[in-house]
Amino acid sequence: MMWKKGVALLFGLMLVATTLSFGKVMAEDTSVTVILVSDNEADCALAQYLANVTGAVVVTTTWGVYDPNVTAEIMSYAPDEVIIIGGPDAVVEQYVADLEELGITVERWGGQNRYETNLMVMEQAKLKFKLMFNNSVIITPGNDSAAIRAALRMAVRRKAMIAFVNDTSNITKLMLKLQLRNANVTIVQTPVMSKVMLHIREQLREKMNCNCTEMEVNITAETALEAINASEERITTAKEMLENVTLSPPEERLATRMLNLAEKELENAKDAYEMGRYGKAYGQAIAAKAHAEFVIRMASDRWSVEIQTNMTMRAEMYVWRLERQIMVMEKSGFNTTELRALVDQLKEAIKNGDYDAIDSIMQQIREKLLELYANGRGKFRERMVFPAHGRHGRP
Template structure:
């Protein structure tokens, strides 16, 4: 699987050339060479992804997705290939790592992060910024959904786009009335969406809203064999990513013990999910898979933070990661028809300096490469946009 190869490359720091698979928008619309382009960069977290796709559908932005908590320079190159005027990052640095901000800032691309400590804070920030900075308005309806209920989130996104209502994520401690008051949202109609697995969360929210005063509609999304298996597969992928990452970092004993404990817990929950699935208990399988995925993401966050620290502290490792990213950017520029001959020569010089451990040369050449990339990108924006066409809604995020 491609994601396994990517993790191995990332943490093995191998300088093996691979061809990135850039997401391309369907070529069924007019060229956007002179139009403004906004890219929304988001992780494959189901909640943040729903917000990104919502904005894409109502604003025409382009969505680019990265693995949760993992840095992949192919993503930087993909964003670059759209020559965006602005990039909005949805999610905190645990979800969309800070390295992307550094990469895009070197290209002088305006970057804003709309994120909080968790998906609920991110939700509030995105809604607030969408109103204040993008001028979005909502039609007096609110779609409320548990923030970790993947199936319900998919259904809620469709409802929100169709009704142009505000999408709000909740858990058992959420105070929806307070959130709407802080956002200055007056919802005349409220739709509560959840799978049976999240019934207790919805009951808590409905109680907080007041059943007499609440013009509420409840929608229950059934968990099928297909959707339960999808949740299991997503959980299994997260766990394997966490294990790959943990094997390639060194943690302090206390943190290592905690990470291993979380991985064992995730493995047990995944095993229970598979057992329940085989017994035809799809709701239970779905719930256990969600829990396993959350515990795996805890480990990914720990490993990602340690890896970032290692890169910053080790000049050779930093140079190799830099080379990995630059080679992907070169491929994107070549695809757009930009002459990268001088840049390639500098890259060859940097590889030699890294091999020789010549740290003074490494610093000097990296700076030259950064300047050359920006020069080529700034001059080549038109070439990137000549290759771009967008569908009618201008986004990747159609639900």
């Protein structure tokens, strides 16, 4: 299956213009935590926040897409644990299987949507990393990328929680779940989300008797263009994925309708941008991205089924992943001669359609890969340089 290649590796808050100094090569006995997250703006902001205050390494994957390069990248850090932020729609379950096959401990902090994920991450951060949030919270719409960036910078400065909301959010329940009483609340939004945040402000005033501060983020030409580019990338990904799965006729009709809607909204966004109506362009781009992600979810679900039921497809994907892992291992000085020989045998078995041999060779490869990785993790650590900021500390 033709998935997008490449992985963005983010240290701390590089994406929000925080300058980091870099330390020495990581010692072999130093604990390493990797946070795996999709490029969903809300989940990614949570990952960046945690990385900044804990020293964890963040690796991103395209939303809803499986990419073996991501597994290889994580492997290169020889992590003691991987925390996945986001549900299986955002970070597909195949990554869990890949990492557990290497004996890596994996935790998933994710719910059915970005709002449930947000709550789980805040709760788990307090428990696992002993983070204290100064009874302060930054509230922002969960799909407002420009506002989320501003909220993230503010949350880091103030050592505050981040809470994502939409037009159905119950702010009373949200504050109780976050265990916030008489909290210092700041609302961050763009004008595009004013109706959503009016609903939130009314709840805060009527039910929480809250004296809040507010910050409005302007939609500039650059902001609108970023949103347009992001939605265009999502639509391209959705098309690529649809080309490589077989949907039922009703599913195909639904996917086509949603994709057409996304393309129309993208066209509207571009037209508005050309007319200098950046707020409208931004809003239409956000809508296009959401509809494209609906299609990606459908295709990804179908791909997961096909990969489990089609041994040839599963074996070919396994070879693809192994070749990327082997490249990473060889760069760190591993001797992969035996492993490469087994991969060649697997390719031949796939070519011949010998399913018994495929199953047997894949098991041999799993055992050999685990042996090499477990005994040679120090080779990765010898070559890696990590950020010099504190690890697993309090904000």
